[in-house]
Amino acid sequence: MAGILLSALAMTLIVALRYLAVSGGFAWATARLHPGLYARLGPQIRREIGWSLVSAAIYGVPAGILAWGWAQRGWTRVYTDPHQWSLWWWPVSVLLALALHDTWFYWTHRWLHRRGPFHRAHAVHHASRHPTAWAAMSFHPWEALTGAVVIPALVLAIPLHVGSLGLVLAIMTLMGVTNHMGWEIFPRSWVEGRVGRWLITASHHHRHHSDYRCNYGLYFRVWDRLCGTDRGLVPADATGRTQRQRTSPLSTEWPSSPPPPAPSNVPSSPPPPRIAPKAAPATAPTTRPVVPSERLQ
Numbered sequence: 001m002a003g004i005l006l007s008a009l010a011m012t013l014i015v016a017l018r019y020l021a022v023s024g025g026f027a028w029a030t031a032r033l034h035p036g037l038y039a040r041l042g043p044q045i046r047r048e049i050g051w052s053l054v055s056a057a058i059y060g061v062p063a064g065i066l067a068w069g070w071a072q073r074g075w076t077r078v079y080t081d082p083h084q085w086s087l088w089w090w091p092v093s094v095l096l097a098l099a100l101h102d103t104w105f106y107w108t109h110r111w112l113h114r115r116g117p118f119h120r121a122h123a124v125h126h127a128s129r130h131p132t133a134w135a136a137m138s139f140h141p142w143e144a145l146t147g148a149v150v151i152p153a154l155v156l157a158i159p160l161h162v163g164s165l166g167l168v169l170a171i172m173t174l175m176g177v178t179n180h181m182g183w184e185i186f187p188r189s190w191v192e193g194r195v196g197r198w199l200i201t202a203s204h205h206h207r208h209h210s211d212y213r214c215n216y217g218l219y220f221r222v223w224d225r226l227c228g229t230d231r232g233l234v235p236a237d238a239t240g241r242t243q244r245q246r247t248s249p250l251s252t253e254w255p256s257s258p259p260p261p262a263p264s265n266v267p268s269s270p271p272p273p274r275i276a277p278k279a280a281p282a283t284a285p286t287t288r289p290v291v292p293s294e295r296l297q
């Protein structure tokens with residue numbers, strides 16, 4: 001029992017330190033490359049860090065228990081011998097894991113935009129209308145739980161080499177941070193070209209934080225395209241200079257256009273998050289900016 005508790009605690013610390021290191025690193029890069037982008041966002045950043053550290057425990061505990069079971073009891077289908085499965089399985093397993101994660105995320109995300117779950121949980125994430133690199137794990141605990149089951153389910157269901165699992169976790173972490181950074185890390189020629197038609201980067205997810213009822217995916221635009229919820233990318237900022245830059249701050253304003261028809265199973269207008277969720281953890285602040293209602297029409 002002590003071993004399980006120790007493993008859960010160690011994994012929580014690892015997840016928290018990974019978050020602080022990666023988000024902190026990209027926040028530092030943001031301050032260098034785009035000074036002022038996070039100006040006046042101090043209270044929001046403190047709130048994002050608070051919720052993210054709570055999420056670290058929610059992700060870390062089940063992962064730690066499973067890691068203990070893997071080491072002590074042979075749980076999970078994670079393998080270390082690279083020849084245990086054919087080499088072609090290595091990239092296929094990574095893509096499969098990402099596709100399954102993306103599918104789970106898309107549909108749970110759609111559900112989280114229903115009126116009840118949005119008020120009770122998802123409003124915490126959307127309180128960051130202009131998210132920062134610190135918003136990567138800024139979720140209410142109920143929402144964090146929907147994410148915490150993903151990696152345990154994947155390692156129980158799919159044979160994954162330990163290196164493949166590491167790659168999936170690295171992609172998950174990097175995309176979670178960079179998609180919220182408020183600027184595009186990839187060249188516009190990629191983002192607006194063939195690759196960007198299918199992959200999600202900051203330009204895509206930023207629009208979700210502004211428009212709410214579109215762009216629900218995590219890694220790929222496949223489900224959004226299939227379900228008619230893809231509303232395209234946020235443009236680079238209005239100065240025009242960013243079109244020639246390798247990295248682009250993302251515009252937070254663009255000409256208003258009529259909102260797309262709401263998907264049939266998603267309520268058309270989740271009201272602004274005003275209610276502090278019950279049982280708010282001590283580390284998480286209880287005040288959040290009110291989302292402008294015009295974006296929720």
Ligand SMILES: [Zn+2]
Pocket residue numbers: 109113122126208
């Ligand atoms: Zn959302």
Ligand SMILES: [Zn+2]
Pocket residue numbers: 125131180205209
């Ligand atoms: Zn987000």
